[in-house]
Amino acid sequence: MTEPSDAGLSPATPQDPVLHGAAVFLGQVLGITEAPDYLAADLSPIKRDANASIFTIQLDSSVGPAAFLVYAYVLDQRGGDGRNGKELFDAALGTLQLAAQRAAPGPRAVAHAETESLGFILATTPGTYRALTGEPDAVDASVEDPASGEASLQRRSEVAQDLLASLREANRQATEWLTAIQAASQVDLGDDEPLDGMLTFTEEETELALYLLDDESIGNLLRALNLLVASAQQQAAHGLESD
Numbered sequence: 079m080t081e082p083s084d085a086g087l088s089p090a091t092p093q094d095p096v097l098h099g100a101a102v103f104l105g106q107v108l109g110i111t112e113a114p115d116y117l118a119a120d121l122s123p124i125k126r127d128a129n130a131s132i133f134t135i136q137l138d139s140s141v142g143p144a145a146f147l148v149y150a151y152v153l154d155q156r157g158g159d160g161r162n163g164k165e166l167f168d169a170a171l172g173t174l175q176l177a178a179q180r181a182a183p184g185p186r187a188v189a190h191a192e193t194e195s196l197g198f199i200l201a202t203t204p205g206t207y208r209a210l211t212g213e214p215d216a217v218d219a220s221v222e223d224p225a226s227g228e229a230s231l232q233r234r235s236e237v238a239q240d241l242l243a244s245l246r247e248a249n250r251q252a253t254e255w256l257t258a259i260q261a262a263s264q265v266d267l268g269d270d271e272p273l274d275g276m277l278t279f280t281e282e283e284t285e286l287a288l289y290l291l292d293d294e295s296i297g298n299l300l301r302a303l304n305l306l307v308a309s310a311q312q313q314a315a316h317g318l319e320s321d
Contacts, residue, residue: 096131096196097121100148103198107189108137121148124284129155129163134284144206145291147185147284149199153192167197174201183289205292241302 101118104110110117121133133148149170151163174187185201188210192198207213259277279287289295 094118096150096152097123097133099193099196100131100133100150100198103150103191104135104146104148104200107191107200108139110137124279125281127157128152129157129161130166132281132284134279139206139210142209144202144210145288146188146206147199147201147288149201151197153195153197163197167192167199171199174199178207183295184285185288203288203292203295205295 097118098114100121101114101116104121105112105114105117117135121135123131123133125132129152131150133150134145135148136143136145138144149167151167151170153164153167154162156162157166171187171190174185176182177184178186183204186204186207188200188202188207190197190199202210277283
Protein backbone atom coordinates (compact mmCIF):
# COMPACT_ATOMS: atom_id res chain seq x y z
CA MET A 79 0.00 0.00 0.00
CA THR A 80 2.95 2.35 0.38
CA GLU A 81 4.85 1.88 -2.87
CA PRO A 82 6.02 5.25 -4.25
CA SER A 83 4.43 6.52 -7.41
CA ASP A 84 4.30 9.73 -9.38
CA ALA A 85 2.03 8.54 -12.16
CA GLY A 86 -0.74 10.94 -13.00
CA LEU A 87 -0.06 13.61 -10.40
CA SER A 88 -1.27 16.70 -12.17
CA PRO A 89 0.37 20.13 -11.98
CA ALA A 90 -0.64 22.19 -8.97
CA THR A 91 -2.63 25.36 -9.14
CA PRO A 92 -0.70 28.59 -8.59
CA GLN A 93 -3.05 29.65 -5.78
CA ASP A 94 -1.95 26.90 -3.37
CA PRO A 95 0.17 24.22 -5.05
CA VAL A 96 0.72 22.23 -1.88
CA LEU A 97 -2.99 22.00 -1.00
CA HIS A 98 -3.96 21.23 -4.59
CA GLY A 99 -1.27 18.58 -4.87
CA ALA A 100 -2.42 16.99 -1.61
CA ALA A 101 -6.00 16.84 -2.93
CA VAL A 102 -4.87 15.26 -6.21
CA PHE A 103 -2.77 12.69 -4.36
CA LEU A 104 -5.59 11.85 -1.94
CA GLY A 105 -8.09 11.40 -4.75
CA GLN A 106 -5.78 9.12 -6.74
CA VAL A 107 -4.91 6.89 -3.80
CA LEU A 108 -8.50 6.45 -2.66
CA GLY A 109 -10.03 6.39 -6.13
CA ILE A 110 -12.15 9.50 -5.57
CA THR A 111 -13.54 10.88 -8.81
CA GLU A 112 -14.48 14.36 -7.58
CA ALA A 113 -12.40 17.30 -8.79
CA PRO A 114 -9.32 18.12 -6.65
CA ASP A 115 -10.82 21.49 -5.71
CA TYR A 116 -13.72 19.65 -4.09
CA LEU A 117 -11.38 17.61 -1.91
CA ALA A 118 -9.13 20.58 -1.22
CA ALA A 119 -12.05 22.43 0.36
CA ASP A 120 -12.43 19.62 2.91
CA LEU A 121 -8.73 19.31 3.75
CA SER A 122 -8.16 21.05 7.08
CA PRO A 123 -4.59 22.25 7.70
CA ILE A 124 -3.07 21.45 11.07
CA LYS A 125 0.44 22.53 10.08
CA ARG A 126 1.59 24.92 7.35
CA ASP A 127 5.33 25.55 7.15
CA ALA A 128 7.41 26.63 4.19
CA ASN A 129 8.66 23.10 3.55
CA ALA A 130 6.04 20.87 5.21
CA SER A 131 2.27 20.80 5.71
CA ILE A 132 -0.17 18.38 7.29
CA PHE A 133 -3.85 18.19 6.39
CA THR A 134 -6.63 16.13 7.94
CA ILE A 135 -9.89 14.93 6.42
CA GLN A 136 -12.68 12.48 7.31
CA LEU A 137 -14.27 10.53 4.49
CA ASP A 138 -16.88 7.83 4.04
CA SER A 139 -15.14 4.68 2.87
CA SER A 140 -15.92 1.02 2.24
CA VAL A 141 -15.13 0.37 5.92
CA GLY A 142 -17.21 3.29 7.24
CA PRO A 143 -16.16 6.81 8.27
CA ALA A 144 -12.37 7.05 8.16
CA ALA A 145 -9.98 9.78 9.25
CA PHE A 146 -6.90 10.47 7.13
CA LEU A 147 -3.78 12.62 7.36
CA VAL A 148 -2.05 13.97 4.27
CA TYR A 149 1.57 14.96 4.83
CA ALA A 150 2.82 17.29 2.08
CA TYR A 151 6.44 18.41 1.54
CA VAL A 152 8.09 20.98 -0.72
CA LEU A 153 11.15 18.87 -1.46
CA ASP A 154 13.75 21.55 -2.19
CA GLN A 155 12.50 24.12 0.34
CA ARG A 156 14.48 24.50 3.57
CA GLY A 157 12.90 25.32 6.90
CA GLY A 158 14.13 27.06 10.00
CA ASP A 159 15.93 23.93 11.22
CA GLY A 160 18.00 23.78 8.03
CA ARG A 161 16.38 20.64 6.66
CA ASN A 162 14.63 20.60 3.32
CA GLY A 163 11.30 19.01 2.52
CA LYS A 164 12.91 15.91 1.03
CA GLU A 165 14.72 15.20 4.29
CA LEU A 166 11.50 15.65 6.27
CA PHE A 167 9.61 13.45 3.81
CA ASP A 168 12.11 10.61 4.14
CA ALA A 169 12.23 10.93 7.92
CA ALA A 170 8.44 10.94 8.31
CA LEU A 171 8.02 7.95 6.00
CA GLY A 172 10.68 6.02 7.91
CA THR A 173 9.05 6.83 11.23
CA LEU A 174 5.61 5.71 10.06
CA GLN A 175 6.96 2.48 8.58
CA LEU A 176 8.91 1.70 11.75
CA ALA A 177 5.83 2.33 13.89
CA ALA A 178 3.87 -0.15 11.74
CA GLN A 179 6.61 -2.78 12.04
CA ARG A 180 6.64 -2.44 15.82
CA ALA A 181 2.83 -2.20 16.09
CA ALA A 182 3.35 1.07 17.97
CA PRO A 183 0.52 3.58 18.52
CA GLY A 184 0.12 6.29 15.92
CA PRO A 185 -0.84 6.76 12.27
CA ARG A 186 -0.13 4.13 9.61
CA ALA A 187 1.16 5.05 6.15
CA VAL A 188 -1.29 4.01 3.44
CA ALA A 189 0.61 5.33 0.42
CA HIS A 190 3.27 7.83 -0.59
CA ALA A 191 4.32 9.58 -3.78
CA GLU A 192 6.81 12.12 -5.11
CA THR A 193 6.84 14.56 -7.99
CA GLU A 194 9.78 16.73 -9.05
CA SER A 195 8.90 19.32 -6.43
CA LEU A 196 6.46 17.77 -3.93
CA GLY A 197 6.25 14.69 -1.73
CA PHE A 198 3.12 13.24 -0.14
CA ILE A 199 2.25 10.63 2.48
CA LEU A 200 -1.28 9.43 3.20
CA ALA A 201 -1.81 8.00 6.70
CA THR A 202 -4.74 6.79 8.76
CA THR A 203 -5.52 5.11 12.07
CA PRO A 204 -4.26 1.56 12.70
CA GLY A 205 -7.84 0.28 12.79
CA THR A 206 -8.76 1.85 9.45
CA TYR A 207 -5.48 0.63 7.96
CA ARG A 208 -6.25 -2.94 9.07
CA ALA A 209 -9.74 -2.70 7.60
CA LEU A 210 -8.50 -1.28 4.30
CA THR A 211 -5.72 -3.85 3.90
CA GLY A 212 -7.49 -6.87 5.36
CA GLU A 213 -4.76 -7.19 7.99
CA PRO A 214 -5.98 -9.29 10.95
CA ASP A 215 -6.19 -7.74 14.39
CA ALA A 216 -3.43 -8.64 16.80
CA VAL A 217 -4.29 -11.32 19.32
CA ASP A 218 -3.40 -10.81 22.95
CA ALA A 219 -1.47 -13.89 24.03
CA SER A 220 -2.43 -13.32 27.66
CA VAL A 221 -6.07 -13.93 26.74
CA GLU A 222 -5.28 -17.22 25.00
CA ASP A 223 -3.13 -18.57 27.84
CA PRO A 224 -4.46 -17.19 31.14
CA ALA A 225 -2.85 -17.93 34.46
CA SER A 226 -4.82 -20.08 36.88
CA GLY A 227 -5.62 -20.34 40.56
CA GLU A 228 -3.61 -18.42 43.12
CA ALA A 229 -1.12 -17.13 40.55
CA SER A 230 -3.99 -15.61 38.57
CA LEU A 231 -5.34 -13.78 41.62
CA GLN A 232 -1.90 -12.45 42.44
CA ARG A 233 -1.44 -11.28 38.86
CA ARG A 234 -4.84 -9.56 38.92
CA SER A 235 -3.85 -7.69 42.07
CA GLU A 236 -0.52 -6.57 40.62
CA VAL A 237 -2.04 -5.39 37.35
CA ALA A 238 -4.87 -3.63 39.21
CA GLN A 239 -2.30 -1.55 41.10
CA ASP A 240 -0.47 -0.72 37.86
CA LEU A 241 -3.77 0.21 36.19
CA LEU A 242 -4.73 2.43 39.13
CA ALA A 243 -1.41 4.28 38.94
CA SER A 244 -1.74 4.68 35.16
CA LEU A 245 -5.29 6.00 35.43
CA ARG A 246 -4.27 8.53 38.08
CA GLU A 247 -1.42 9.72 35.86
CA ALA A 248 -3.66 9.84 32.78
CA ASN A 249 -6.24 11.88 34.69
CA ARG A 250 -3.52 14.28 35.85
CA GLN A 251 -2.31 14.74 32.27
CA ALA A 252 -5.88 15.19 31.02
CA THR A 253 -6.39 17.89 33.65
CA GLU A 254 -3.22 19.67 32.51
CA TRP A 255 -4.34 19.44 28.87
CA LEU A 256 -7.76 20.89 29.65
CA THR A 257 -6.12 23.66 31.64
CA ALA A 258 -3.81 24.41 28.71
CA ILE A 259 -6.79 24.56 26.35
CA GLN A 260 -8.58 26.96 28.66
CA ALA A 261 -5.50 29.14 28.95
CA ALA A 262 -5.03 29.20 25.18
CA SER A 263 -8.69 30.03 24.58
CA GLN A 264 -8.53 32.98 26.95
CA VAL A 265 -5.58 34.35 25.02
CA ASP A 266 -7.05 33.72 21.58
CA LEU A 267 -10.72 34.47 22.20
CA GLY A 268 -10.76 36.90 25.08
CA ASP A 269 -12.33 36.51 28.51
CA ASP A 270 -15.85 37.39 27.37
CA GLU A 271 -16.02 34.96 24.44
CA PRO A 272 -17.11 31.32 24.92
CA LEU A 273 -14.76 28.40 24.29
CA ASP A 274 -15.59 26.86 20.93
CA GLY A 275 -16.32 23.14 21.10
CA MET A 276 -14.42 22.52 17.86
CA LEU A 277 -10.68 22.47 18.55
CA THR A 278 -8.02 23.35 16.03
CA PHE A 279 -5.56 20.53 16.69
CA THR A 280 -1.82 20.78 16.91
CA GLU A 281 0.15 18.06 15.11
CA GLU A 282 0.57 16.12 18.36
CA GLU A 283 -3.12 16.45 19.25
CA THR A 284 -4.06 15.16 15.81
CA GLU A 285 -1.95 12.05 16.41
CA LEU A 286 -3.67 11.59 19.79
CA ALA A 287 -7.11 12.04 18.22
CA LEU A 288 -6.33 9.52 15.47
CA TYR A 289 -5.23 7.04 18.11
CA LEU A 290 -8.51 7.46 19.98
CA LEU A 291 -10.52 7.08 16.78
CA ASP A 292 -9.02 3.63 16.30
CA ASP A 293 -11.48 1.04 17.63
CA GLU A 294 -8.66 -1.05 19.10
CA SER A 295 -6.67 1.77 20.73
CA ILE A 296 -8.41 1.86 24.11
CA GLY A 297 -11.04 -0.83 23.57
CA ASN A 298 -9.69 -3.09 26.33
CA LEU A 299 -9.33 -0.12 28.68
CA LEU A 300 -12.99 0.82 28.19
CA ARG A 301 -14.08 -2.79 28.67
CA ALA A 302 -12.02 -3.04 31.86
CA LEU A 303 -13.45 0.21 33.23
CA ASN A 304 -17.02 -0.87 32.39
CA LEU A 305 -16.45 -4.18 34.17
CA LEU A 306 -14.95 -2.49 37.23
CA VAL A 307 -17.70 0.14 37.48
CA ALA A 308 -20.51 -2.39 36.94
CA SER A 309 -19.05 -4.76 39.56
CA ALA A 310 -18.53 -1.93 42.04
CA GLN A 311 -22.13 -0.77 41.59
CA GLN A 312 -23.45 -4.30 42.08
CA GLN A 313 -21.37 -4.84 45.22
CA ALA A 314 -22.53 -1.48 46.60
CA ALA A 315 -26.14 -2.41 45.93
CA HIS A 316 -25.71 -5.80 47.65
CA GLY A 317 -24.11 -4.04 50.61
CA LEU A 318 -27.08 -1.72 50.99
CA GLU A 319 -29.51 -4.68 50.80
CA SER A 320 -27.55 -6.52 53.50
CA ASP A 321 -27.72 -3.53 55.82
